Amino acid sequence: MKIVTYNVNGLRPRIQQYGSLKKLLDSLDADIICFQETKLSKHDLRADLVRAEGYESFFSCTRTNDRGRSGGYSGVATFCRVKSAFLSNEVALPIYAEEGFTGLLATSKGYEPRKEESPSIAEGLECFSRDELLKIDSEGRCLITDHGHFVLFNLYGPRAVQDDSERIQFKLTFYKLLERRWECLLLQGRRIIIVGDLNIAPAAIDRCDAEPDFEKNGFRRWFRSLLVQNGGRLLDVFRAKHPDRNGAYTCWSQSTGAEEFNFGSRIDHILSAGSCLHDEENQEGHDFVTCHVAECDILMQFQRWKPGNTPRGCVNHKISTSTFHRWKGGRSIKLEGSDHVPVYTSLVEIPEVMQHSTPSLSTRYHPQVCGSQQTLVSMFTRRQTTEQVISEESESPQIPSHEEFISTPEKYDSRASHSMMIGSQRNTNILPGIEAKKKARHSQGSQLTLNSFFQKRTHRSETCSSRFTGSKLCQTDISYSQIEPNGVPSADDESGASIENTQKECQLDACDTDKEKRKVALQEWQRIHQLMQNSVPLCKGHQEPCVPRVVKKAGPNLGRRFYVCARAEGPSSNPEANCGYFKWAAVLKSKGKGK
Numbered sequence: 001m002k003i004v005t006y007n008v009n010g011l012r013p014r015i016q017q018y019g020s021l022k023k024l025l026d027s028l029d030a031d032i033i034c035f036q037e038t039k040l041s042k043h044d045l046r047a048d049l050v051r052a053e054g055y056e057s058f059f060s061c062t063r064t065n066d067r068g069r070s071g072g073y074s075g076v077a078t079f080c081r082v083k084s085a086f087l088s089n090e091v092a093l094p095i096y097a098e099e100g101f102t103g104l105l106a107t108s109k110g111y112e113p114r115k116e117e118s119p120s121i122a123e124g125l126e127c128f129s130r131d132e133l134l135k136i137d138s139e140g141r142c143l144i145t146d147h148g149h150f151v152l153f154n155l156y157g158p159r160a161v162q163d164d165s166e167r168i169q170f171k172l173t174f175y176k177l178l179e180r181r182w183e184c185l186l187l188q189g190r191r192i193i194i195v196g197d198l199n200i201a202p203a204a205i206d207r208c209d210a211e212p213d214f215e216k217n218g219f220r221r222w223f224r225s226l227l228v229q230n231g232g233r234l235l236d237v238f239r240a241k242h243p244d245r246n247g248a249y250t251c252w253s254q255s256t257g258a259e260e261f262n263f264g265s266r267i268d269h270i271l272s273a274g275s276c277l278h279d280e281e282n283q284e285g286h287d288f289v290t291c292h293v294a295e296c297d298i299l300m301q302f303q304r305w306k307p308g309n310t311p312r313g314c315v316n317h318k319i320s321t322s323t324f325h326r327w328k329g330g331r332s333i334k335l336e337g338s339d340h341v342p343v344y345t346s347l348v349e350i351p352e353v354m355q356h357s358t359p360s361l362s363t364r365y366h367p368q369v370c371g372s373q374q375t376l377v378s379m380f381t382r383r384q385t386t387e388q389v390i391s392e393e394s395e396s397p398q399i400p401s402h403e404e405f406i407s408t409p410e411k412y413d414s415r416a417s418h419s420m421m422i423g424s425q426r427n428t429n430i431l432p433g434i435e436a437k438k439k440a441r442h443s444q445g446s447q448l449t450l451n452s453f454f455q456k457r458t459h460r461s462e463t464c465s466s467r468f469t470g471s472k473l474c475q476t477d478i479s480y481s482q483i484e485p486n487g488v489p490s491a492d493d494e495s496g497a498s499i500e501n502t503q504k505e506c507q508l509d510a511c512d513t514d515k516e517k518r519k520v521a522l523q524e525w526q527r528i529h530q531l532m533q534n535s536v537p538l539c540k541g542h543q544e545p546c547v548p549r550v551v552k553k554a555g556p557n558l559g560r561r562f563y564v565c566a567r568a569e570g571p572s573s574n575p576e577a578n579c580g581y582f583k584w585a586a587v588l589k590s591k592g593k594g595k
Helices: 011-018 021-028 130-137 165-187 218-225 237-241 288-292 322-328 372-395 402-407 409-422 425-445 460-467 495-535
Strands: 002-007 032-036 055-060 076-081 096-099 142-146 151-156 192-197 268-273 293-298 343-347 547-550 561-564 582-584
Touching (some): 002 151, 002 192, 011 021, 032 151, 032 192, 055 096, 055 142, 076 151, 151 165, 165 192, 165 218, 237 268, 268 288, 268 343, 288 293
Parallel strands (some): 151 192
Antiparallel strands (some): 002 343, 096 142, 192 268, 547 561, 561 582
């Protein structure tokens, strides 16, 4: 069987990239697929995002928004490819599934309301307070699935920058709790497989720009202490199969074009511990990885940047970083895909397990997903409402067509005589019905263009009246009293042709005005663009225009603009890579009042 771990950097954009969830899953061709950073909140769980034919799925979403982010910002999901979700012997189908790892989440064991008022804390974590455990477990960073022969942990490790003490402490506690949970399972004789984006590159070989003191970092030391070669019980499956491979990275910065020069790090891992499944009494030299792991590797075909990605319009063929051309081209040219690539492992000699059905944590039992098919009813309801509106409009007074008036004049005798009595007031009684119909039809079927948000809407009749105020040419209709029995307008009123010509002139004038406005706007944007180009500095290493950036990190420079070299990030020894140029943008000082 095949297990894949993949930080998708947002599940929705990956589904959009592949066309559907099933196509995304099928492209990975695995029995168990573990996604990290799904970026879905619990309110986002819909059938098209979480369910696919032939797969059972399990989700954990963020429950807190303390970090000031909108919607989900982490989240993990495990998809299991199965032939049947009920009474199955397949290893891929979990026997048990748990959201989080503390045992305290309301849906940790399923979507049915929990009977116990105070859920019990997971074994090994009793020394921690409930508040501390819930805080660690509320960001949707862990899913546990028990597959009989092994327990699988799908993890998305917290990221903590050097000067963020709060997140550093959060990350320390997160991994400390997990380690306790692993130890308890191993003491019970269980085999464990840990997959996911742990946000830790354990050794210098796993980082492109590792400095001499790189391995002294506390998290890296902790990671290495877990490994068998350092007295721990876990095996880094990739390094067990490829101990000396350099440049084996799984993540690259998405803002610096680092993929072009493979300037990345290996932070997506597959770890394993436990005995093999063989029955021999002498287990020396036997372990789960040695006996049952056939291969473990990085799926580089999912990398965003590939040779030949250089966008059109490149003058200097040596510069192929997407970042530079995104700026130079004057438009956003974004590479499609995640900033991570998947990692997989293949297991062999894994026998079937006892017959079982999908756990209650499966999304097939999620209330929102179970009821999602009811949205079809809302579609028909909406259509019925529209039909009612159209029906109501059809009952309102209508102006007859020319043919209808001539063929059945008796239907309109009363209206015609009434119009002859009150003259021009007749038109004002009928026109509101026409305008109402136009507005209703416009609100139902029309789609606004981008230009419409920047233009003041003017009716054609208003344009005509503003140009020909007080003239008979402003009239836009012919009264019924002007129509002779033979169906031809009376000879003494020749305004029909004049009206048609006037309307055409109004339309042409309006088009000319719009063209002039667009032309002026284009010239203004070109002028601004030229000023921006003239103000952009050249980097010292390549004498090429830099790209502007904005400080997004909280601090004294938040929101401040600066310029950097536009080439892709890469080794300092490579002259084609980013030269490291940096310059703050000039700050325009506003003059005070009265100065």
